[in-house]
Structures are given as C-alpha cells and as structure tokens.
Amino acid sequence: MKAKLFDYIDRDNFIFNLSGLTKLVCFICMTFSVMFSYDIRYILFVALLSIIFFRMSGVQFRQIKLMLIYVAIFLLMNFLLTFLFSPKYGTEIYGTTHEIFRLTSRYVVTQEQLLYQVTKLTKYASVVPLGMIFLLTTNPSEFAASLSRVGCNYKGAYAVSLTLRYFPDMIRDYQDIALAQQSRGLDLSKKEKLGVRVKNVMNICVPLIFSTLDRIELITNAMDLRGFGKYKKRTWYVAKKLRKSDWFSMLFGALVLAGSLAMSFVVNGSRFWNPFVA
Amino acid sequence: MGQTEKKPVIEFEHFQFQYFSQAEPTLHDINLKIYEGEKILIVGPSGSGKSTIGNCLNGLIPFSYRGEVEGSLKISGVETKESNIFELSKKVGTVLQDADGQFIGLTVGEDIAFALENDCVPQAKMKETVRKVAEVVDMGELLKSSPFELSGGQKQRVSFAGVMVDDVDILLFDEPLANLDPATGKTAIDLIDRVWKESKKTVVIIEHRLEDVLYRDVDRIVVVSDGRIAADMTPDELMAANILTELGIREPLYVTAMKYAGITVTPEMRAGRLDTLDTEQVKEPLIRWDQAQQKKEKPAERPVILEARHLNFQYTKKRKILQDVNFQIQEGEMVSIVGTNGAGKSTLAKVICGFVTEDEGELLYYGESMKGQTIKERSRRIGYVMQNPNQMICKPMIYDEVALGLRIRGTAEEEIEPRVDKALKICGLAPFKKWPVSALSFGQKKRVTIASMLVMNPQVLILDEPTAGQDYHHYTEIMEFLKSLNDQGVTIIMITHDMHLMLEYTPHAIVISDGKKIGDATAVEILTNEEITGKASLKITSLYELAMKIGMENPSAFVQNFIGYERGTHR
Numbered sequence: 001m002k003a004k005l006f007d008y009i010d011r012d013n014f015i016f017n018l019s020g021l022t023k024l025v026c027f028i029c030m031t032f033s034v035m036f037s038y039d040i041r042y043i044l045f046v047a048l049l050s051i052i053f054f055r056m057s058g059v060q061f062r063q064i065k066l067m068l069i070y071v072a073i074f075l076l077m078n079f080l081l082t083f084l085f086s087p088k089y090g091t092e093i094y095g096t097t098h099e100i101f102r103l104t105s106r107y108v109v110t111q112e113q114l115l116y117q118v119t120k121l122t123k124y125a126s127v128v129p130l131g132m133i134f135l136l137t138t139n140p141s142e143f144a145a146s147l148s149r150v151g152c153n154y155k156g157a158y159a160v161s162l163t164l165r166y167f168p169d170m171i172r173d174y175q176d177i178a179l180a181q182q183s184r185g186l187d188l189s190k191k192e193k194l195g196v197r198v199k200n201v202m203n204i205c206v207p208l209i210f211s212t213l214d215r216i217e218l219i220t221n222a223m224d225l226r227g228f229g230k231y232k233k234r235t236w237y238v239a240k241k242l243r244k245s246d247w248f249s250m251l252f253g254a255l256v257l258a259g260s261l262a263m264s265f266v267v268n269g270s271r272f273w274n275p276f277v278a
Numbered sequence: 279m280g281q282t283e284k285k286p287v288i289e290f291e292h293f294q295f296q297y298f299s300q301a302e303p304t305l306h307d308i309n310l311k312i313y314e315g316e317k318i319l320i321v322g323p324s325g326s327g328k329s330t331i332g333n334c335l336n337g338l339i340p341f342s343y344r345g346e347v348e349g350s351l352k353i354s355g356v357e358t359k360e361s362n363i364f365e366l367s368k369k370v371g372t373v374l375q376d377a378d379g380q381f382i383g384l385t386v387g388e389d390i391a392f393a394l395e396n397d398c399v400p401q402a403k404m405k406e407t408v409r410k411v412a413e414v415v416d417m418g419e420l421l422k423s424s425p426f427e428l429s430g431g432q433k434q435r436v437s438f439a440g441v442m443v444d445d446v447d448i449l450l451f452d453e454p455l456a457n458l459d460p461a462t463g464k465t466a467i468d469l470i471d472r473v474w475k476e477s478k479k480t481v482v483i484i485e486h487r488l489e490d491v492l493y494r495d496v497d498r499i500v501v502v503s504d505g506r507i508a509a510d511m512t513p514d515e516l517m518a519a520n521i522l523t524e525l526g527i528r529e530p531l532y533v534t535a536m537k538y539a540g541i542t543v544t545p546e547m548r549a550g551r552l553d554t555l556d557t558e559q560v561k562e563p564l565i566r567w568d569q570a571q572q573k574k575e576k577p578a579e580r581p582v583i584l585e586a587r588h589l590n591f592q593y594t595k596k597r598k599i600l601q602d603v604n605f606q607i608q609e610g611e612m613v614s615i616v617g618t619n620g621a622g623k624s625t626l627a628k629v630i631c632g633f634v635t636e637d638e639g640e641l642l643y644y645g646e647s648m649k650g651q652t653i654k655e656r657s658r659r660i661g662y663v664m665q666n667p668n669q670m671i672c673k674p675m676i677y678d679e680v681a682l683g684l685r686i687r688g689t690a691e692e693e694i695e696p697r698v699d700k701a702l703k704i705c706g707l708a709p710f711k712k713w714p715v716s717a718l719s720f721g722q723k724k725r726v727t728i729a730s731m732l733v734m735n736p737q738v739l740i741l742d743e744p745t746a747g748q749d750y751h752h753y754t755e756i757m758e759f760l761k762s763l764n765d766q767g768v769t770i771i772m773i774t775h776d777m778h779l780m781l782e783y784t785p786h787a788i789v790i791s792d793g794k795k796i797g798d799a800t801a802v803e804i805l806t807n808e809e810i811t812g813k814a815s816l817k818i819t820s821l822y823e824l825a826m827k828i829g830m831e832n833p834s835a836f837v838q839n840f841i842g843y844e845r846g847t848h849r
Contacts, residue, residue, distance in 0.1 A: 141384050165384055168426065173669065179633045180664050181672065183657040184730065185686040203682075206672040214668065215379055222380035225336055225372050226440065227396040230364045235398050237383075237391035237408070 014245065015057040015133060020143030021150060022246040027134045029253035031127050033260030039273035040119045042263050046256060047126030054129040059136050071128050075121055082117055083107070090116035096276040112276060140164040145236035154234055166215065173211055177204050287447060287480050288312040288335065292349035295330060295339060304330045306505045308349070314447075317474050317481045319491050322502035323526045324749040331502065332452050332484045334358065337366035354447060367393070371441025375453040377433035378425065386412070386428070387421035390439045411439045415469065430619055431462035435469070442473070448480045449473070455487050456746070459618055459775040461815035467493050486749045488522070489530035489820060492551050501525065513550025518543045526751035528778070532824040535840050536560055539567035552820055552827070561828045568830060571839035577785075580608040581644065583769050584630070584738060588639035591622075591629055599625045601793045602639070607786070609737075612761070612770045614780045614801065617790035618815040623773050626790065627740050630771075632656040657683075661731030665743040667723035670730075676702075676713050680730045687734075701733040704763065721752045725759070738769045745776055757783050777816060781805055781841060789814045802841065806834040 015023075034046050082089070087106060090113030091097045098111040144157035186200045223229075264271050290310040296303035304327045312318050322328040333339040340347050341363040351358045353369055374380045383389030387408050394404045412418045415435040425433060434454065441449065451470065455463040471494040474481045485491050488499075492513055499516050501509035503525045509516060516522070522529040533549055541563050548554040584607040591600040599622045607613055617623045628634045630641060632653045641648045643659060664670050673679040680701055684694045702708045705725040710718065715726060724744070731739060744760065745753045761783060764770050774780065780787050780801040787804045789797030797810040804810055806822045821840050825833035 139384065141388055161384070162382070165382070165425075169378075176664065177669050179628070179631075179653075180662065180670050182653045183631055183633070183662050184683040184734075185654050185657060187654065187686075203672040207669050210668050210671075211666065218374065218376055218379040219382065221338055221342060222374055223382060223392075224342055224363055225338065225367050225374075226382075226393040226444075227364050227367050228392070230396050231398055233398055234395050235401060235404065237388045237395055237401065237404055238385075239401060 011058050011137075013056065013058050015053060016137050017240075017245070018137075018249055019146055019240045019242055019246050020138045021146030022242070022249050023134050023138050024143070024146070025250045026253035027130055029257040030130055033257045034123050034126050036271065037260045037264055038116075038119050038123075038271045039260075039263050039268060040115065040122060041273065042260055043119060043122045043126055046260075047122055049256070050126050050129040050133075053133055057133050057137050059132065063136060064132050067132065068128070071124075075124055078124070079117055079121055082120070083113070087113060089113065093272055094274050094276045098276065115275070139238055141236070142238040142240060145239040148234075148236070149239070155229065158228075162219070166219075169215070170208070170212060174204065174208055177207050177211075284313040284315065286311040287314050287354055288482075289352045290349070291351075293334070293351050294348040295334060295345055297343060297345040300345075303346075304505050305334075308507060310500060310507060310510065312480060312482065314480055315478050316497045317471075317495065318483070319488075319496045319499045320482065320484045320502060321486055321488055321499060321522075321527055322508075323486070323751050326502045326525075327505040328484050328486075328502045329452060330505075332372070332450055332482070335366075335448070335450055335482065336370045336372040337361070337363040367446075368444055369446055370448045370450055371444055371446035372450045372452065373434065373437045373441060373454060375456050377430055377437055377457060380437055381425045381433055384424060385421065386417055386423050386425075386436050389425075389436050390417075390421075390443060392440055393444050407443050408439075411442050414442065414473065415439045429462070430457050430459075431466060434458070434466060438469070438473075446479070448482065451481070451483045451485070453485055454483065455485055455490055459815045460490070460777055460817035461618075461812075463487075463490050464493060464817060467491060471495065486527060488527060492530060495551070501527070512545075514545045514548050514554075517549035518545045518547070526749070526754075528750040530820060531778075531840070532820045534844075535821055535824060536564065538840070538843055539563045552823055555824075555827070557828045564824075564828055565830060568825075568836050568839055571843060580610055582606045582642075583609040583611075583644060584771075585642040585645070586630075586639065587642065589626070589629060589636050589641070590638035591625060591634065591636050593634075599793050600629065600636070603790070603793075603795050605788055605795060605798055607738075607769060607771065610764065610767055610769055611786055612764050612772075612784045613786045613788060614772045614774050614784040615788050615790060616773075616775055616780060616804075616814060616816065618775075621790045621814070622793040623790045624742065627662065627742065627771075627773055630656075630740060631660055631662045657736070658734060659736055660738045660740060661734065661736035663724075663727050663731055663739065663741045663744070665746055667720070667727045670727045671715050671723060674714055674716070676707065676710055676715055676718075676726055679715060679726055680733050683730060683734050697733050698729075701729040704732060704766075705729040706759070721748065721756060724756065728759075728763075732763075732768075736768070738771065739763070740771045740773070742773045743776075744772055744774070745779060753779075775816070777805060777819060781819060781837075782844065789816075800838075802834060802838045806837055 030046055030050065034043050037043060087108065091110055093116060094112040096112060100109045100111060100114070102108045140161040144154070144161040147157040148154035181200070181204055186203060187197070192200070268274070288311070290308040293305060293308040294303050295305040308331070320328050320331060330339065333343060334351055335353065337358060339345060340359060347359050353366065358366060381389055382392050390408045390412060391404050394407060399407070408421070409418065412421055415438050417432065417435050417439060420428070420432065428436070454466055454470070458466060467490065470481060470483065473479070483491055496513055498510060499513055500507060501516070501521060508525060509519065509521050511519070517529065517533050530552070532552055532555070533543060536543055536549070541560050543549050547556050547559055586603055586605050589600050589603040590598065592598045603626065615623045615626060625634070629636050632651060648656060671679055673682060677698060680698045681694050684697060699708070699711070702711055705728055707722065707725055707729060715723065718726065745756055748756060757779065760770055772779065772784065784801050787797070787799065787801040788795060789804055789810055791813045796813055797804050797807070805816065805819045808818060811818050819837060821837045822833050825836040830836050
C-alpha cells in the first residue's frame with residue numbers, strides 16, 4: 001500500500017492540465033507568501049485558497065490520509081514545544097501582555113502567545129495541501145520537461161523523474177527483503193529493543209543497496225542503448241505548451257505573493273499583524 | 279544458406295575481446311557472418327560468452343564495458359570500435375532481458391518515445407510514430423498505462439516497440455524468454471517472428487531455451503561455448519549433430535525422446551521443429567520403445583506434513599487473491615506450485631510462511647493448526663528462499679551469513695559452528711567457509727541462501743523460482759542438489775513456471791489460476807491436459823505433441839515413460 005503513496009495518477013481537470021512549471025511557480029509563490037507573513041488574516045486567506053485548489057484537483061483524501069496524520073502530529077508537537085521552550089515569545093513580539101490564565105510563574109498563557117502560535121500553526125497547515133497538490137498532480141516526466149525548458153540541465157531534470165519512477169519499486173524490494181529476513185528471525189516489531197531494531201533494519205539495507213545497484217546498472221545500459229545524452233537538447237513526449245491558463249495561474253500566484261508583501265510592508269509595517277496596539 | 283547475393287550486415291573476423299577486469303579473453307577468434315534479413319539464434323551455456331557477443335553488437339562493448347578488442351567486427355560495413363554507442367543504437371535495437379528494469383518512462387507511450395526524445399524529434403511527429411509502433415506490438419490501447427499495471431509480457435512488448443521506433447536494421451533480443459511464463463513466451467516468439475517476416479529486418483536472438491525459440495522458424499543456430507563458436511548450422515542439422523548435450527545445452531525433449539528410442543537423427547528428418555519433423559521415419563521405433571517400458575507402481579502413502587483447508591486471502595476488499603484453496607502435501611514430497619504471474623502462487627507461499635495471515639481457513643502442519651504462529655515460529659519448520667539471492671544475503675562473509683539465523687535466535691557459538699559446517703557441507707560449500715560472499719557465482723550464492731535456511735533444520739523448504747535465469751548446466755546442478763536434499767527427507771515446494779522442472783523433478787504439481795486451485799495431480803497429467811495448461815498459461819509438453827503426432831494410443835503414458843526412463847538411466 002505504501003507504494004501507492006507517491007504514485008502519479010492521471011486525471012483530467014484544471015489543476016492536472018496545468019504545466020508542471022506553472023505548478024512549481026505557484027507553489028513557490030504561495031508558500032513564500034505564507035512563510036513571509038505573520039498576518040493570520042492573510043494566512044487564512046491563502047489557506048482557504050489552498051483548500052479550494054485541493055478540492056479542484058480531485059485528489060482523493062485517502063491518498064494523503066497517512067501523510068496528513070504525520071503532519072498533524074508534527075504540528076501538535078511543534079505547538080506544545082514552542083510553548084514549552086519560549087512561552088513569552090508572543091509578548092516579546094507584540095510588546096504587550098494580555099494574560100488569560102497562569103499555570104506557573106514561567107508558564108503564563110497570554111493572548112499574544114496564543115496569536116503567535118496559532119498563526120504559526122496555520123502557516124504550516126496551509127502549505128501542506130499545496131505541497132500535496134504539487135506532488136500528486138504533477139507528472140514527474142512532464143515536470144522534468146518543464147525544468148529543462150527553463151534552462152535546467154536535462155540530465156539532472158531526468159534524474160528527478162527516474163527517482164520517482166523507481167521509488168515504488170524500491171519500496172516493494174524493501175518489503176520483500178524485510179519479509180525474507182523476518183523469516184530468518186530478524187525481529188522488526190516493537191517487541192525488540194530499539195537498538196537491535198535499528199541494527200536489523202541495517203541488515204535489510206545491505207541487500208537493498210546491492211539490488212538497487214544492479215537496477216542502476218541495467219537502467220544505465222538501457223538508456224545508453226537508446227541514445228540518452230546524445231545531444232545537448234532533447235524533446236519530451238509529455239511536454240505541455242504553456243497555455244493561457246498557465247500564464248493566468250502564474251500571474252495569480254505572483255499576485256498572492258505581492259499581496260503578502262503589500263500586507264507586510266504597506267498595511268502592517270512589519271511582518272507581524274499586531275491587533276494589540278490599537 | 280547459399281544466398282550469395284545477400285550482403286552481410288554483421289561480420290566478425292578473428293574477433294577477440296577481454297574485459298579489463300578479467301585475466302582471460304571472454305571471446306576467442308570469433309568468425310561469424312550474419313546476412314541481411316536472416317533470423318539467427320545464438321545459444322550457449324552461461325558464461326560461454328553469448329551475452330558478450332550481444333553486447334559487442336549493440337556497442338555496450340567496448341563503450342560501456344571497457345576491455346581489449348582484437349580483430350574486427352563490422353556492422354553494416356562500419357567497424358564498431360571506430361563508431362560509438364549512439365550510432366550503433368541506430369542500427370542495432372536491443373531488447374534486454376529484464377523487461378521491468380529497462381522500462382524508463384512513466385507510461386507506455388513515454389517509454390516507447392524515449393529514443394525519439396533523445397533524437398530531438400518534434401512532439402507531434404513523435405506521438406504519431408509512437409502510436410504506429412504501439413499498434414504493431416498490440417499495445418495501442420495501453421499507451422497511458424504505467425509499468426505497474428502491465429504484465430511481464432506486455433512490458434517486453436513495450437521495450438520491443440521502444441527499439442522499433444528507430445527503424446533499426448538489426449533487432450537483438452537478449453534472453454527474451456527468461457522472465458515469461460511458457461504461454462507468454464510462445465506469444466513473444468510469435469511476435470518476433472511476425473515482425474521479422476513483415477519488416478524484413480535481421481533478427482538475432484540470444485537464448486538458452488532452444489526448444490521454445492524453435493517453436494517458430496530460425497535460419498541458423500550459432501552455438502557458443504567457452505568463448506568460441508562451436509557450431510553454426512541450420513536447426514535440422516544441429517539436431518542431427520550431437521553437440522548440444524555435450525556442451526550442456528538442453529536439446530528439445532522430443533529429440534531426446536527420439537534418441538532414447540535408438541533413432542539416429544539425420545538432417546533429412548527435419549527435427550529442427552516439431553512441425554516439420556518427418557514422423558514416418560521415427561514412428562515405428564518410438565512406439566516400440568514406448569511398449570518396452572515398464573509401468574511403475576505408485577509410491578507408498580506417507581503422513582501429510584502440510585495441509586491447507588479452505589484458505590481464503592485478500593489484500594483489499596475488491597479482489598480475492600486466494601479462494602478456497604485446499605491441498606495436502608505428504609512428507610518427503612517434491613511439489614511444484616504453478617500458475618500465471620499474479621495467479622496467487624506467491625501469495626500462497628506468503629500465507630504458508632506467515633508473512634500474511636489468511637482471512638479464512640487454516641493451515642495444518644502434521645495435522646496441527648498453525649493459526650497464530652508468527653513468522654519466526656514458522657520459520658523453524660518452514661524455510662523460504664527468495665528468487666534473487668542478492669535480495670537475501672546481508673553479511674559479507676559466507677560463514678556469518680549462514681550463521682545469522684542461529685545467532686539471532688541466541689544459539690551458543692559452540693553449537694553454531696558444527697551446524698553451519700553441516701549446512702555448508704550439504705550445499706557443497708564447505709571449501710568456501712571462510713570466503714566472502716562476493717567471490718561466489720550466482721548459483722553458489724543461491725546455495726548460500728539455501729544453506730542459511732537449512733541451518734535452522736526446517737522440515738519444509740519453499741523456493742521461489744529456484745532455477746530462474748539459469749542455463750541447463752546450472753539448472754541441473756541446483757535441481758540435483760534439491761533432489762538430494764529431498765532424498766534426505768526435506769519436503770520441497772517450488773513456485774515455478776518452468777515446465778521442464780515440473781515434469782522432471784516434481785511428481786506432484788498444484789496449479790493455481792485466479793486464486794483458485796484448478797489442478798492437483800502428477801506433473802505429467804497436468805502438462806498433458808489442455809484445459810488446465812490453457813488456463814494456467816502453461817504449454818503442453820512437446821513430448822505429448824510428439825506422441826499425438828505419431829498417433830500413439832496413450833500419449834500421457836508415453837510422457838510418463840520418458841520421465842521414468844530418464845530417471846532410470848541418468849540419475
């Protein structure tokens with residue numbers, strides 16, 4: 001089942017039909033706009049957009065369920081740890097203290113801290129659907145084609161696409177090897193101590209590396225035999241021409257970024273939105 | 279051939295090649311001419327240099343695998359060492375052995391287009407060519423499929439199309455049958471034949487499964503042995519010349535049968551293919567031989583070591599992998615589990631080993647249910663050997679590798695040593711006890727993996743494709759070794775689609791198709807039953823076809839007699 005996680009499944013809708021380059025540009029613009037700004041109003045706006053895009057892309061929720069759980073755990077940890085290590089950071093930033101309740105003398109819950117942490121949480125949360133859309137709706141080869149068109153070396157670009165092609169195979173290999181080793185008594189379950197488990201995983205990695213090296217030799221030969229690297233350029237079977245919708249989307253991405261910068265520099269005067277100084 | 283007007287496209291002249299990494303040349307004094315439009319089969323045991331010849335043709339030698347070349351090899355009149363791999367790839371299209379590993383693109387269309395992309399062909403023209411070529415290999419409907427959705431045979435068609443887009447003059451197939459089940463292999467040979475006839479290209483096939491390739495016409499067979507050309511003649515002549523068996527290449531079974539019956543094969547019998555064989559000349563002696571064979575009585579019943587009752591298994595709700603599978607395996611049996619890829623035979627092995635748990639039904643070991651036993655507990659009784667030893671070996675030294683299972687179980691080191699010694703001795707690896715694994719050949723590594731299972735004293739050994747990719751010599755070596763293990767009391771279960779293996783070594787065969795057991799009988803009964811072989815993508819054995827062709831009364835009995843005779847005389 002794990003192998004399915006990164007499998008690209010072709011669909012026909014607005015987001016899927018965009019070129020990989022467009023999606024990369026939009027992803028970078030929107031990510032940067034939320035990473036730069038600490039204005040929760042704007043971040044929520046981008047988060048809303050990313051949810052809308054996610055719905056538009058038609059990616060199934062179950063495809064990303066596992067990933068989402070990991071992200072949620074990470075965010076929760078981050079949230080708690082931030083409070084644990086710097087409970088007064090919010091007041092430092094906003095310069096005021098509106099106490100809500102007091103746990104100990106060090107751990108005081110303030111409106112400022114809460115705003116700061118919730119802002120940070122939404123920041124990460126709004127980027128996640130964007131990343132998912134990018135990963136799951138971009139045909140890796142088509143993306144490689146886009147990269148090479150904007151001037152990247154096509155050999156490098158192709159490496160990306162090959163990695164994605166062989167990743168599921170490697171996971172499958174890993175699972176097979178793991179089973180065979182377990183039948184020899186290698187315990188990977190939680191019953192075993194962590195140290196031993198790490199050592200056992202190492203025992204699986206050795207055959208995995210060797211079988212991967214075999215694969216690499218084979219694929220290199222296959223590519224050589226079919227003329228890979230003959231010329232400085234190559235054409236792409238899956239390349240998409242940039243269409244109106246691509247230009248429009250990139251413009252939209254740029255506007256979102258511009259909006260974020262404008263909010264910071266013009267409206268708020270800093271990266272933070274400070275509702276406490278009226 | 280006598281077709282002097284044809285011009286040679288491949289010319290080896292006193293050609294010699296030595297890999298830099300090796301002390302001795304791999305090819306010696308090769309002289310060989312292949313003419314335009316010919317279909318040539320190159321056979322030879324592993325390590326004979328037949329694959330090296332292939333690599334010389336497509337330019338991997340000397341451009342990827344470095345080494346010293348002497349003499350001359352001209353392709354379409356051009357000296358290869360003065361050419362380069364890209365130019366050669368325009369003349370020689372290579373379909374490699376591993377169809378999965380050479381699948382570069384993410385979809386069928388993309389993979390077929392790969393060579394065109396590298397040639398900077400504009401997209402519109404590329405799509406056009408891809409569509410046309412895909413039609414030729416019957417993959418037109420599947421242009422958008424990903425490699426994970428394709429069967430082994432389909433992947434091979436894609437690689438085939440991928441080299442045909444270049445409009446090459448020479449098509450080179452490196453062991454095209456290695457990973458295919460018998461029926462798919464037959465279709466592959468048909469396809470090669472069709473393309474050869476329609477496009478008038480020169481076709482070179484490197485393969486050791488002689489009988490399967492000879493299912494369709496071949497102009498000449500080149501036999502390679504020890505880096506030299508041992509024979510270069512038509513199939514009919516080759517069958518009449520006693521070279522194959524001497525070199526450890528398996529001749530077609532019907533030819534062996536004729537020889538057992540005391541027939542001197544001559545080129546005039548046209549034994550190159552069963553279709554062309556002149557049965558009038560061989561009919562009498564074969565029937566006489568058949569009648570002279572003693573009927574053997576059935577072996578005595580033994581206790582049942584492994585029994586499956588109503589096994590059901592599914593990964594997802596949609597598709598049932600195993601449906602109500604029942605079987606009994608007796609102690610000391612040698613059993614083959616056969617069926618197409620994806621039929622469920624590997625899953626069945628996984629259920630037996632406890633890698634996955636059955637949804638319904640149960641497995642019994644000597645009548646006692648194995649329900650709830652973990653992989654580790656089961657592995658004490660049932661050993662599992664994977665197809666590729668490189669996927670199993672995780673220690674650099676042979677001794678450590680074999681000892682691993684015992685060390686994990688916390689066995690005392692004093693006890694480990696004698697047990698490892700014993701396992702190594704059984705597997706014929708005792709002299710290599712202190713050697714690193716990397717010094718071994720593929721077949722020896724396979725034995726290391728078997729030794730590392732044997733050290734735990736299992737009563738049952740399950741092997742996944744034990745002889746995949748092995749030539750006749752190594753095949754015999756591995757199988758005779760397994761047979762000797764079996765004689766020492768280990769029950770052996772093999773997952774395979776090698777029909778020779780089934781027929782010769784496993785008196786009992788279980789056939790799985792679409793998750794259901796569709797056959798459970800002697801291998802001879804299975805391989806002479808058209809309904810079962812059809813469903814399971816197997817092939818009727820040529821012995822049966824021979825018997826039918828000469829009109830024997832009981833063709834199955836003839837096959838049984840052949841196997842019995844072979845056991846009696848050769849082992």
